[in-house]
Amino acid sequence: MIEIKNLHKSYKMGSNALHVLKGIDFSVKEGELVAIMGSSGSGKSTLLNIIGMLDTLDEGSYTLDGVPIKDLNETKAANYRNKFLGFVFQSFNLINYKNAMENVALPLYYQKVGRKERQEKAMKYLEQVGLKEWATHLPSELSGGQKQRVAIARAMAAEPKVLLADEPTGALDSTTSYEVMDLIQKINDEGNTILVVTHEEDIAHMCKRIVHLKDGVIVEDKKVKQVRAKNYV
Amino acid sequence: MWIFDRDLWGEIFNTLGKNMLRTFLTMIGVILAMLILILLLGGSNGLSNGFNKIFEGTASNSLFVWSQRTSEPYKGFERGRRIRFKIEDAEIIKKQIPEIEVLAPRIELGSHRDVVTVYRRGRKSGSAVYGDYPEIDNITKKKLVEGRFLNQSDIDDSKKVCVIGEETYKLLFDKGEKAVGEDIRINGVFFRIVGIYKPNNNINIDGENAVFIPFSTFQKAFNSGDRMGWMAIAVDPDTKVAVVESKIKKILKAKYDISPKDERAIGSFDMSEVFNSISAFTTVLKGFSFFVGIFTLLAGVIAISNILLITVKERTKEIGVRRALGATPKVVRRQIVLEAIVLTTFAGLIGFTISVGALALIEIALSGGDVPIDNPMINIPQFTVSFLLMVALSTLIGLIPANRAVKIKPIDALREE
Ligand SMILES: Nc1ncnc2c1ncn2[C@@H]1O[C@H](COP(=O)(O)OP(=O)(O)OP(=O)(O)O)[C@@H](O)[C@H]1O
């Protein structure tokens, strides 16, 4: 699903450049649930953003589902993101003046899905994350865990090939974190490919594979026995 | 078509409705601008209508020609000779200058602006007395309150009839007393009243206290022979009055042995000059109003653009999220531009409604008064042009915040602080 070879990325900081990713070779198969770990500043978000086409790579190659991702203009990147990728952020990033259902329906709007179908689909995904009754509530009326579940529903609504989550539990307490992870596991069980950036060991062990980043390179890449989050909820 | 996309409009109204106060404050500039534009335009229209009303009934392409004394010696004649037109001059001039549409000769009892005492059963009035042709009505229209104006059969039969002014009526009759059919006496001759006219409440060449009798009757009753006092002339609308004026003078100067250089011997008044200067004035006024209005509008639209710029900055994160979810730059740009257009249009319509209401009130307040303002309202073309211009401006200026929004990179917008 994801094929990355010899990826380099540096940021220009005035006169000198900060070399953040220094030759990453990384591939993810369909249906995997991968945790990306590493200390702060090790380049986890940078890697995820490049995979998410929110950022560009300097060197190396990146192929997503057989499509080489390079030289994208803004419009093409937006279309690819819309078609291939779902995003979940640490700070939820829901649109605060739209209710839960409208938030979930937004990527479908950009896919030009009709109004009625959009609402039906949005309701379906809200139901999947257990928030059907909250459809008409604004984000400000939801708890952190609920907001993140709405965000996950939104990411899944466009039926992406890969779900990218940057510290999805970073702003949540542990019980809520496990609820969110339980949801992510269920989505993965259905065959979806998911990448989760996390600091927390327990969250990482709820994935099927852990990749360790350090100083811009992968220092460890191992398969783990998945801990089911359900047992902790 | 995106125009019919309910969601697009939903997005826009959702965003604008989110912050009503700011939306409203943003709109004030355009509301005021539209108010100024429409009031100025309506006001100058009203003024133009007011002037037109004053001249209503007076042929704009007309002139008046009368005789005076010579100011140059010529062909053995000394200066200071009194020139007297003859009735035949009218025919000569009409024949030689085909551009003349109407030529009404006139003669006045006594010398110009003299008054004559008109009697009726012991009452009297000092009035101007004119011998006229019915054609005069095509040049300076009389508003008849009662009866009729002079007609051709009055001329043909030299009928002893007259039309009197309302002022004259007031002096000779009691209020409400029937006048048509009554007789009045001028210089010992009786004339039967056939009509009463009202001063046009505007340009009044004949004065308000006047008696009109048929030209032919005048000749017989007052023994004026072939004399003619002056001529009222209406010229074909496509011909310059000044051209006809100089042709007439040339003919008359030759006929009466007046020096070609003599500027005083024949007097004339070109009505079209007055019309032209007034219509030039109102045109300039309208142009100026439009100019001022459009620039105020521009300022209002810029204010909207400014606020939208701030809004875009505030919404950086939201726009980043939308971009991450698949909004293309085009979609983002369109949304912001449409926000600008919707705000401007809405504000413009509010301003328009208020100003049209204000104009209607002005009309009510001024109607019947002496201020030369009539029906101060804008017309459909003016409204359409202002409106289209407003939308065009807002589109252009909305592109500034829209391009700012497009420049937001999702990665920068989404970076956690
Ligand atoms: N746009 C940017 N411009 C300059 N430097 C950047 C930019 N984005 C990231 N960096 C730098 O790159 C390095 C890696 O950042 P990144 O966000 O990938 O780290 P991270 O592993 O996600 O860290 P954290 O766990 O704190 O989120 C950091 O030193 C960061 O300061």
Ligand SMILES: [Mg+2]
């Ligand atoms: Mg990070």
